[in-house]
Amino acid sequence: MLNYVWFGLIAISFVVGAINGNIEAVTEAAISSAELAVELAIGLIGIMALWLGIMKIAEEAGLINAIARVVRPITLWLFPEVPPDHPAVSAMVLNMSANILGLGNAATPLGLKAMQELQKLNPTEDTATNAMCTFLAINTSSVQLILPATVVALMGVNASQLFIPTILATSCSTIAGIIAVKFLSKLPQFAMAEGKIDKQVIEEDFQELD
Numbered sequence: 730m731l732n733y734v735w736f737g738l739i740a741i742s743f744v745v746g747a748i749n750g751n752i753e754a755v756t757e758a759a760i761s762s763a764e765l766a767v768e769l770a771i772g773l774i775g776i777m778a779l780w781l782g783i784m785k786i787a788e789e790a791g792l793i794n795a796i797a798r799v800v801r802p803i804t805l806w807l808f809p810e811v812p813p814d815h816p817a818v819s820a821m822v823l824n825m826s827a828n829i830l831g832l833g834n835a836a837t838p839l840g841l842k843a844m845q846e847l848q849k850l851n852p853t854e855d856t857a858t859n860a861m862c863t864f865l866a867i868n869t870s871s872v873q874l875i876l877p878a879t880v881v882a883l884m885g886v887n888a889s890q891l892f893i894p895t896i897l898a899t900s901c902s903t904i905a906g907i908i909a910v911k912f913l914s915k916l917p918q919f920a921m922a923e924g925k926i927d928k929q930v931i932e933e934d935f936q937e938l939d
Contacts, residue, residue, distance in 0.1 A: 739759075742755050743755055788819065800822055801813055804818050804822065807867070808821070808863060808864070810850070811850060811860050815846065816846045817843055817846030817849075820840075820843035820846055821843045821864055823839045824839035824840045824842075824868060825867060825868070825871060827839055828871035828873065829871065829872055829873060836868070836871075840864075840868055843864060844861065844864070847860055847861050859910075859914045862910050862913075863910045863911075866906035866907060866909065866910045867903060867906060867907065869906065870902035870903045870906040871899065871903060872896070872899045872900055872903050873895050873896070
């Protein structure tokens with residue numbers, strides 16, 4: 730679906746540029762954006778390597794398991810279908826911790842790692858599980874205790890003035906996201922596909938036993 734959206738946006742920009750006589754500007758923007766995309770991708774490689782390396786060190790040291798044990802009651806409620814000791818839990822906990830502290834660069838690779846681990850538990854490759862949707866909702870609306878320095882600099886205000894409003898706003902958005910995803914996951918139209926998959930798996934297991 731996104732491929733069609735992006736193709737439509739590109740086609741519209743070329744048509745509008747041709748009508749307005751600015752087709753050269755559209756071409757220059759496409760080239761400069763492609764160059765920026767390469768620079769951004771290469772820059773993210775270093776950031777992801779750094780934080781995934783730190784995550785691996787913390788995992789070997791037992792820090793991740795300790796954090797996971799502390800927040801286990803919360804993760805069991807939020808992600809009941811994910812085993813408590815699964816690597817996805819550790820990645821999700823670290824991702825949410827990074828978001829809380831305003832470390833967006835650290836949260837990105839940890840979030841990608843969490844999704845990769847959750848995909849290993851996914852019975853279907855092209856359908857997101859309840860755990861994936863819940864994690865995405867929390868990650869998108871995550872509670873923030875510390876705003877990123879770039880946001881504070883752009884707003885031009887004292888960070889202390891934004892502390893309480895930030896906590897209130899992000900807490901409300903996170904609670905709303907969790908309620909929405911939990912409510913939607915109970916609806917038949919969202920649960921039917923998962924139920925069919927489970928039934929099919931059970932039938933195949935019985936056939937193997939016969």
